[in-house]
Amino acid sequence: MTTHGGASPSLIDVARAAGVSTATAGRALGGYGQVSERTRERVLAAAAELGYRPNGLARSMITGSTHTIGVVVADVANPFFATALSGITDVAQPAGFEVLLANTGGALAAEQRAVSVMSEKRVDGMIVAAAQPGEGTHLKHAMEAGVPVVLIDRQVSGVPEADSITIDNEHAAAEAVAHLLELGHRRIGVITEAGDQLARLRAGTRRRGLFPSAVRLRGYVRALDAAGVEVDEALVAPARYERGSAYDALLSLLDLADPPTAVLCTDNVLASGAYRAAQDRGLRMPEELSLIGFDDEPWTTLVRPELTIVEQPTYDLGARAGRQLLDHIEGERAGRAPQHIQLKAKLVARESTARPVAVR
Amino acid sequence: MTTHGGASPSLIDVARAAGVSTATAGRALGGYGQVSERTRERVLAAAAELGYRPNGLARSMITGSTHTIGVVVADVANPFFATALSGITDVAQPAGFEVLLANTGGALAAEQRAVSVMSEKRVDGMIVAAAQPGEGTHLKHAMEAGVPVVLIDRQVSGVPEADSITIDNEHAAAEAVAHLLELGHRRIGVITEAGDQLARLRAGTRRRGLFPSAVRLRGYVRALDAAGVEVDEALVAPARYERGSAYDALLSLLDLADPPTAVLCTDNVLASGAYRAAQDRGLRMPEELSLIGFDDEPWTTLVRPELTIVEQPTYDLGARAGRQLLDHIEGERAGRAPQHIQLKAKLVARESTARPVAVR
DNA sequence: CTGAAAGCGCTTACAG
DNA sequence: CTGAAAGCGCTTACAG
Numbered sequence: 001m002t003t004h005g006g007a008s009p010s011l012i013d014v015a016r017a018a019g020v021s022t023a024t025a026g027r028a029l030g031g032y033g034q035v036s037e038r039t040r041e042r043v044l045a046a047a048a049e050l051g052y053r054p055n056g057l058a059r060s061m062i063t064g065s066t067h068t069i070g071v072v073v074a075d076v077a078n079p080f081f082a083t084a085l086s087g088i089t090d091v092a093q094p095a096g097f098e099v100l101l102a103n104t105g106g107a108l109a110a111e112q113r114a115v116s117v118m119s120e121k122r123v124d125g126m127i128v129a130a131a132q133p134g135e136g137t138h139l140k141h142a143m144e145a146g147v148p149v150v151l152i153d154r155q156v157s158g159v160p161e162a163d164s165i166t167i168d169n170e171h172a173a174a175e176a177v178a179h180l181l182e183l184g185h186r187r188i189g190v191i192t193e194a195g196d197q198l199a200r201l202r203a204g205t206r207r208r209g210l211f212p213s214a215v216r217l218r219g220y221v222r223a224l225d226a227a228g229v230e231v232d233e234a235l236v237a238p239a240r241y242e243r244g245s246a247y248d249a250l251l252s253l254l255d256l257a258d259p260p261t262a263v264l265c266t267d268n269v270l271a272s273g274a275y276r277a278a279q280d281r282g283l284r285m286p287e288e289l290s291l292i293g294f295d296d297e298p299w300t301t302l303v304r305p306e307l308t309i310v311e312q313p314t315y316d317l318g319a320r321a322g323r324q325l326l327d328h329i330e331g332e333r334a335g336r337a338p339q340h341i342q343l344k345a346k347l348v349a350r351e352s353t354a355r356p357v358a359v360r
Numbered sequence: 361m362t363t364h365g366g367a368s369p370s371l372i373d374v375a376r377a378a379g380v381s382t383a384t385a386g387r388a389l390g391g392y393g394q395v396s397e398r399t400r401e402r403v404l405a406a407a408a409e410l411g412y413r414p415n416g417l418a419r420s421m422i423t424g425s426t427h428t429i430g431v432v433v434a435d436v437a438n439p440f441f442a443t444a445l446s447g448i449t450d451v452a453q454p455a456g457f458e459v460l461l462a463n464t465g466g467a468l469a470a471e472q473r474a475v476s477v478m479s480e481k482r483v484d485g486m487i488v489a490a491a492q493p494g495e496g497t498h499l500k501h502a503m504e505a506g507v508p509v510v511l512i513d514r515q516v517s518g519v520p521e522a523d524s525i526t527i528d529n530e531h532a533a534a535e536a537v538a539h540l541l542e543l544g545h546r547r548i549g550v551i552t553e554a555g556d557q558l559a560r561l562r563a564g565t566r567r568r569g570l571f572p573s574a575v576r577l578r579g580y581v582r583a584l585d586a587a588g589v590e591v592d593e594a595l596v597a598p599a600r601y602e603r604g605s606a607y608d609a610l611l612s613l614l615d616l617a618d619p620p621t622a623v624l625c626t627d628n629v630l631a632s633g634a635y636r637a638a639q640d641r642g643l644r645m646p647e648e649l650s651l652i653g654f655d656d657e658p659w660t661t662l663v664r665p666e667l668t669i670v671e672q673p674t675y676d677l678g679a680r681a682g683r684q685l686l687d688h689i690e691g692e693r694a695g696r697a698p699q700h701i702q703l704k705a706k707l708v709a710r711e712s713t714a715r716p717v718a719v720r
Numbered sequence: 721c722t723g724a725a726a727g728c729g730c731t732t733a734c735a736g
Numbered sequence: 737c738t739g740a741a742a743g744c745g746c747t748t749a750c751a752g
Contacts, residue, residue: 008505010745021723026747033748034721053505056480057426058746061417061728068460068481076449077675082442089436089463093470098477100428101461103449110453117458120416121428145368145413243658272658279664298603298632299659304639315437370729381739386731393732394737418730421744 009050017046029054060122068098069325070118070126074106079268079297080314081129084152087318088127095326097124106131112138119145125325127318129153133209136162148328152321155340157209163328165321165341169212172310172345173219173266174226176292179308179347180262181227184355185290188235189253189260190220191246191270195238202231216266216294235260239270246273254281254289261356262290268297268309275303286354296348305351312345369410377406389414420482428458429685430478430486434466439628439657440674441489444512447678448487455686457484466491472498479505485685487678489513493569496522508688512681515700517569523688525681525701529572532670532705533579533626534586536652539668539707540622541587544715545650548595549613549620550580551606551630555598562591576626576654595620599630606633614641614649621716622650628657628669635663635712646714656708665711672705 015025020039027033028043029052035043046052060066069092073081089099100123102114111131115138118126125148128139136158139149143161151164180188194201194214201218217236224231234256237249246265250273253260265271271293283289285305293300293309300307320341327333375385380399387393388403389412395403406412420426431448433441449459460483462474471491475498478486485508488499496518499509503521511524540548554561554574561578577596584591594616597609606625610633613620625631631653643649645665653660653669660667680701687693 012745022746023724023748024722026745027722030747036721039721051501051505053476053479055421055482055745056477057417057421057482058728058744061415061421061730061745062747064728066417066481071461075446076436077439077443077446079437079439079442082439083437085461086435086437086463089461093463093474098474098481099461099463101431101445101449101459103446103453103459114453114458116413117416119413121426121458122415122417141411145411272662275662297659298657299662302632302636302659303662304664372729382730383732383740384738386729387738390731396737399737415729418728418744421729421746422731424744 009052010055011052013050014043014047014052017050018043030059065124065329066122067096068100068121068123069322069329070100070102070114070121070123070128072102072104072111072114072118072126072128072130074104074129074131076101076103080153080295080312083314084129084318084321087315087320088322091319091322091326097326097329104131108132108135115139115142118142119147123147124329125149127152127321127325130156133157133211148325150321150325150328152317154210154212155208160208161338163324163339163341165317165324165343167212167312167317167345168342169215169345170219170222172294172312172347173216173264174223175219175345175347176264176310177220177223178227179349179353180264180290180292181223181229183262183290183353185260185262186229187232187258187260187262188220188224188229189237189263190217190235190266191237191239191249191253191263191274192217192220192266193239193241193270194266195236198231198233198236213266220264220266239273241267241269243269243273243276246270247277250274250277251281254283260289262292262353264292266294268293268295268300271295271307271309272299275307285352287357290353290356292353301350308350308353309348310345311348313343317343369412370415371412373410374403374407374412377410378403390419425484425689426482427456428460428481428483429682429689430460430462430474430481430483430488432462432464432471432474432478432486432488432490434464434489434491436461436463440513440655440672443674444489444678444681447675447680448682451679451682451686457686457689464491468492468495475499475502478502479507483507484689485509487512487681487685490516493517493571508685510681510685510688512677514570514572515568520568521698523684523699523701525677525684525703527572527672527677527705528702529575529705530579530582532654532672532707533576533624534583535579535705535707536624536670537580537583538587539709539713540624540650540652541583541589543622543650543713545620545622546589547592547618547620547622548580548584548589549597549623550577550595550626551597551599551609551613551623551634552577552580552626553599553601553630554626555596558591558593558596573626580624580626599633601627601629603629603633603636606630607637610634610637611641614643620649622652622713624652626654628653628655628660631655631667631669632659635667645712647717650713650716652713661710668710668713669708670705671708673703677703 136156496516
C-alpha cells in the first residue's frame with residue numbers, strides 16, 4: 001500500500017516502522033554496507049508497506065553524483081540532433097545515467113543559461129553541440145568547476161581541454177566534389193550557409209571555432225584545388241538554413257551565363273530546397289544537372305532520381321560522445337590529454353549524379 | 361577569478377569572505393528575504409570572486425521543487441516525438457523548467473524504470489507517451505506520490521486522473537476516408553499496424569488503452585459504415601512499423617483479385633513504404649491509385665505526385681502538454697477534474713488523390 | 721551486524 | 737536588515 005495525502009515517507013518513517021536506525025534502513029535499501037538478511041527483509045517490507053521512494057536529491061548531495069548528464073543542442077526537432085541524442089540516451093541509460101536536455105534554438109545566451117543551470121543542478125557531465133564555435137568561456141567555466149564536457153559536431157575555440165567528437169566535414173565535402181570531378185564535371189557549384197567565408201577559408205588554417213558548413217566549404221575548395229580546377233566565386237551560392245533559400249540559390253546558379261553542371265548542397269535542408277528547384281525548372285537529373293546532398297534521410301530514396309548523398313554517422317556521433325563522457329565521469333580518462341575524434345562520412349552514390357552531357 | 365582544485369565553494373565560503381552569516385549570504389544570492397544594498401553588493405562580489413555556484417540539490421531539497429519535468433517517449437529519433445519534444449521544451453524552458461528525457465524504445469519495463477527514477481530525482485511533473493496504453497499502474501503510483509502526469513498521444517487505462525492531450529485519430533482517419541469516398545472511391549484499402557484488431561474494434565467502444573493506430577483503424581471503419589460501404593477485411597492490410605513491411609502490404613493489396621483504387625496509410629513510415637511500392641510497380645498516381653499518408657514530412661512534397669496527407673498538430677501537442685503540466689505544477693489546476701484534450705488533425709489534399717478511373 | 725552522531729549545502733521561521 | 741539554529745533526507749565514518 002502507498003500512503004495517501006501527507007508528505008511522502010522518508011527513511012525515518014521506514015526505519016521506525018521496521019524498528020531499526022535510519023543508518024540500517026539506509027543500508028538495507030541502498031545496497032551499501034552490511035545488513036543481516038533478517039533485517040533487510042524487515043526493512044524492505046516496511047518500505048513497500050509505506051510506498052517509500054528514496055530521495056535522490058539527498059543521496060546526490062552526499063555522494064556527489066547525480067547520475068545525470070546534460071545534453072545541449074540547438075534543435076531537437078532537427079533529425080541530425082534527434083538522432084545524435086538517441087545515440088547518447090542509448091549509451092547513457094543502460095549505464096544508469098539520465099539525460100537532462102536543453103534546446104537552445106542556436107542562441108548563445110540560451111546556451112550559456114542552460115550550461116549554468118545544468119551546473120547548478122550538478123550534472124555529472126555535459127555533451128554540447130555549441131551554438132557559436134567561437135565562444136566557449138561558459139564551457140571553460142563548467143570544466144573548471146569539475147564538470148567534464150564533450151563537444152559534438154563542432155569544436156569550440158577557447159576550450160581545447162574538452163574532448164570532441166566531430167565528423168570529418170572537410171574530407172566529406174572533398175570526397176563529394178572528387179566524385180563529381182571523376183565523373184567529368186568541371187563547373188561544380190555549391191550551396192552553402194558559409195558563403196560569406198570563402199575568402200577567410202582560403203587564407204586561414206584555423207580548425208576550431210568554425211561551423212561545420214564552413215569546414216565543408218573548405219573541403220569543396222580543397223578538392224577543386226587538388227584537381228587544378230579554378231574556384232569560381234560565382235559558383236559559391238550562399239543560402240540560409242531554409243528550403244526556400246536553397247531553392248532560390250539553385251535557380252540563381254542555373255541562371256548564370258556559364259552555369260554549373262553539378263551542385264553540392266552542404267546539408268539536407270539545402271538539398272531538399274535545391275532538389276525541388278531543379279524539379280520545378282523541369283531539369284532532368286542527372287542528365288542536365290548532377291546533385292549531391294548531405295544526410296541519408298528517408299526522402300532521398302523516395303524521390304526520382306534518388307539523391308546521391310554524403311552519409312554522416314550521426315547516431316554513432318552521439319553514442320561515441322556518450323561513451324567518452326561516461327569514461328570521464330567514471331574517472332577512466334583522468335589526467336589524460338583531451339581526445340579529438342573525427343568520424344568519417346561516407347559518399348553514397350545513387351541516381352542524381354552522372355557524367356555531364358558533352359554538349360550543352 | 362574561480363577557485364581551482366579543491367571542492368567548489370559553498371555558501372559558507374561566500375558568507376565568510378563577505379563577513380556575513382550564511383543566512384544573509386543566501387538571501388543576497390537567492391533573491392529572497394531582505395538585504396541591504398550594501399550587503400548585497402559585498403556578497404555578490406565575494407561570490408564572483410570565489411566563482412560560487414549555488415547547489416541546486418540543496419535548494420531543491422528545502423523548497424521541494426526541482427524545476428525539472430520528466431519527459432518519457434519511445435523514440436526521440438522519430439520525428440513525431442522529436443517535434444512534440446521541441447514543443448515541450450519551448451514551453452518549459454522559458455518558464456524556468458528543465459527537461460529530463462527518457463527514451464524507452466517502446467519497452468514497458470524501460471518506461472517503468474524511467475518513471476521510477478524520475479520520481480526519485482523528484483521531478484515536478486511528467487509528460488509521457490506511454491509504451492503500453494493498457495498498463496498504467498506505474499503512472500498511477502507516480503500520481504499518488506504527488507507527481508502530476510500528463511499523457512500525450514495516447515490515453516492509458518488505469519490512469520483516468522491524468523490529463524491527456526491526444527490527436528483525434530478516429531476523426532483524422534475518418535476524414536481521410538471520407539475524402540476518398542467523395543472522390544468516388546469504393547474499394548478503399550488501409551495499411552495499418554493494428555490489422556489484428558479489426559474484429560475487436562468493430563465490437564468494442566473502449567477509448568482508453570488503445571494505440572493510435574487502432575483508433576485510426578476505427579475511424580476508417582466508421583467512415584465506410586457511415587457511407588454504407590461494406591468493410592472488406594481483405595482490404596485491411598497489416599504491417600509492422602517499417603518501410604519494408606508496408607511495401608509488401610501495398611503489393612499484396614494490389615495483387616488482390618479485386619484490388620483497391622485507393623489506400624490509406626495510418627502513419628508516415630507506412631506511407632513511405634507504400635509510396636515506394638507503388639512507384640516500383642510502375643503505377644501511375646493518382647490515376648491508377650490514390651494514396652493518403654499521415655504527417656507532413658518534408659518528403660511528402662518532394663515526391664511526384666506530392667502526397668495527400670493528414671497533418672497532425674505535433675508541435676502543438678507537445679506545447680499544450682507542457683502548458684498543462686506547468687499549470688498543474690503551479691497549482692492552477694488544483695482539485696479540478698482531469699482534462700482530456702483532443703486536437704484536430706487536418707487533411708491536406710495534394711496530388712496523390714483523385715477520382716478513380718471509370719474502367720479498370 | 722547495528723546505531724548515534726555528524727554533515728552534505730542550502731532555506732526558513734524565529735529573535736533581535 | 738541580520739544572525740543563530742533547526743532541518744530537508746539521506747550517507748558515512750566511528751564505535752560497539
